[in-house]
Amino acid sequence: MANKTIDMNKIRQILRMHTQGKSKLHISEQTGVARNTVKKYIRQFNRKKLFYEDIIAISDHELEDMFTHHPEVPSERHQQLHQLFPMIDKEMKKTGVTRTTLWGDYRRQYPSGYGLTQFCNYYNLWLRKTSPSMHIVHKAGDKMYVDFAGEKLPIVDTQTGEIKEVEFFVAILGASQLTYAEATQSQKKEDFISACENALHYFGGVPAAIVCDNLKSAVTKSSKYEPTLNETFADFAEHYQTSLLPARAYRPRDKALVEGAVKILYTRVHAALRHLNFFSLDELNNAVILELENHNKVLMKGRNYSRRAQFDELERHTLLALPEQRYEMKKQQQSTVMKNGHICLAADKHYYSVPYKYIGKKIKVIYSRTEVEVYYHYQCIASHTRIKSPYNYTTVQDHLASAHKFISDWTPEKFIARAEAIDTDVKLFIHYILDKKQHPEQAYKSCSGVLAFEAKIGRERLILACRRALDYGIYNYSIIKSILEKGLDRFDTDSEEEKQLSLPLHENIRGEEYYQ
Numbered sequence: 001m002a003n004k005t006i007d008m009n010k011i012r013q014i015l016r017m018h019t020q021g022k023s024k025l026h027i028s029e030q031t032g033v034a035r036n037t038v039k040k041y042i043r044q045f046n047r048k049k050l051f052y053e054d055i056i057a058i059s060d061h062e063l064e065d066m067f068t069h070h071p072e073v074p075s076e077r078h079q080q081l082h083q084l085f086p087m088i089d090k091e092m093k094k095t096g097v098t099r100t101t102l103w104g105d106y107r108r109q110y111p112s113g114y115g116l117t118q119f120c121n122y123y124n125l126w127l128r129k130t131s132p133s134m135h136i137v138h139k140a141g142d143k144m145y146v147d148f149a150g151e152k153l154p155i156v157d158t159q160t161g162e163i164k165e166v167e168f169f170v171a172i173l174g175a176s177q178l179t180y181a182e183a184t185q186s187q188k189k190e191d192f193i194s195a196c197e198n199a200l201h202y203f204g205g206v207p208a209a210i211v212c213d214n215l216k217s218a219v220t221k222s223s224k225y226e227p228t229l230n231e232t233f234a235d236f237a238e239h240y241q242t243s244l245l246p247a248r249a250y251r252p253r254d255k256a257l258v259e260g261a262v263k264i265l266y267t268r269v270h271a272a273l274r275h276l277n278f279f280s281l282d283e284l285n286n287a288v289i290l291e292l293e294n295h296n297k298v299l300m301k302g303r304n305y306s307r308r309a310q311f312d313e314l315e316r317h318t319l320l321a322l323p324e325q326r327y328e329m330k331k332q333q334q335s336t337v338m339k340n341g342h343i344c345l346a347a348d349k350h351y352y353s354v355p356y357k358y359i360g361k362k363i364k365v366i367y368s369r370t371e372v373e374v375y376y377h378y379q380c381i382a383s384h385t386r387i388k389s390p391y392n393y394t395t396v397q398d399h400l401a402s403a404h405k406f407i408s409d410w411t412p413e414k415f416i417a418r419a420e421a422i423d424t425d426v427k428l429f430i431h432y433i434l435d436k437k438q439h440p441e442q443a444y445k446s447c448s449g450v451l452a453f454e455a456k457i458g459r460e461r462l463i464l465a466c467r468r469a470l471d472y473g474i475y476n477y478s479i480i481k482s483i484l485e486k487g488l489d490r491f492d493t494d495s496e497e498e499k500q501l502s503l504p505l506h507e508n509i510r511g512e513e514y515y516q
Helices: 008-019 024-031 035-047 052-057 060-067 076-092 099-109 116-130 189-203 231-239 252-273 281-297 307-318 402-408 412-422 424-436 440-457 459-472 477-486 493-501
Strands: 143-148 153-156 163-173 179-184 209-212 219-221 243-246 331-336 342-345 350-353 362-367 371-376 379-385
Touching: 008 024, 008 035, 008 052, 008 060, 008 231, 024 035, 024 243, 035 060, 076 099, 076 116, 099 116, 143 189, 143 252, 153 281, 163 189, 163 252, 179 189, 179 252, 179 281, 189 231, 231 243, 231 331, 252 281, 281 307, 331 342, 342 362, 350 379, 412 424, 412 440, 412 459, 424 440, 424 459, 440 459, 440 477, 459 477
Parallel strands: 143 209, 209 243
Antiparallel strands: 143 163, 153 163, 163 179, 331 362, 342 350, 362 371, 371 379
């Protein structure tokens, strides 16, 4: 689709390679973005007189505003020329017809059209897009090809004796053909990314691009023209400052080098280990590495040097330096902020606060082994240390609305302190309310309601109402409300008792002598 927004990471990769002096054609091949699109972003970058440090400093949201809100539309003369290419291609097959001849015909039809250089340039670009195949020249430090082998390796369960098959991962550098391999539990994202990272550390550097298959761990949605990369894998590539080039689906020629490496390792590794038993993944990988080193040191067929020697001579110094820290795996989930201003991390069933203005918004949660980050429109709106206690809350006070902050401050000690400031009888009454409930939070609203009467009817009446309720032995908000509404706090308690105990004189009342 024309003018479709590309991923922000790809824009960063384009501009990073441009500032490193890479050609537009090289950038296009490395990123999988059309060269005209690459030229468009570089042109905007230069027009704005920016530096790559400026691009690193801004967020994805700001980068999107800067580069994608004003897409460029192909010019009219470019569209005219593009429509002529099928006819030009047919004419080129005729005897005696040259590009210069066809360019002359083009300029007579469109006097304001492109010059000969641009005419040939756009024609070559069209040919590359329509050509069924091309010869791949491997350059030092350019690409690392990765794949999983079809044949698996066995591990014996020490408890049951059951044989479990594990995956076999292979990575190879294009120019030197130095090879890395390891056994993994599965082809899942975590195992795949970990294996790719181990390969980079085995090689001691980072190539310009990683060519991978269309497995789900690498590509979320395969496409002939612009596949959708797995976000975690893309984040891994950004951490190591490299590009990702998914091979076309059902096109093994795109990664023929690693396909060939897999076949060779069947004879060099699988065959060498076929009579041995391994009882853990680590034990198996230790044996794989030994056979792998032998493979890399053996002279290559028809050559007088090994893969290791060729790597040390040609490719080692061309690889980019490894980052200081290894990549920390991150996972993602989509959530909606709850009405209480929190989101639930499903993996731990733990709740984390976000600023209250995002209540009801759909946000992205990115979490690692130690951190939890919450994003809204590419902006990080909250960050927490990951806590794996289920059904508990991690709350930042500044995230809460003012009313919620007040409620979050409720504690038994604070209610007792407020009551003590009024009177000892009020403090005693609040104490009884708190002791009555199984959990203090069940009584917080009752305590808040009782203490609120001080502002409504005055301190003196509240004290008297609490004394009356203590005499009754009833400890809740309702009894205080009833006493105040009926005005019972205004009556003297002692006189009331005397009225109840004394009996009126009457002539029909029998005296104590009657019962002698």
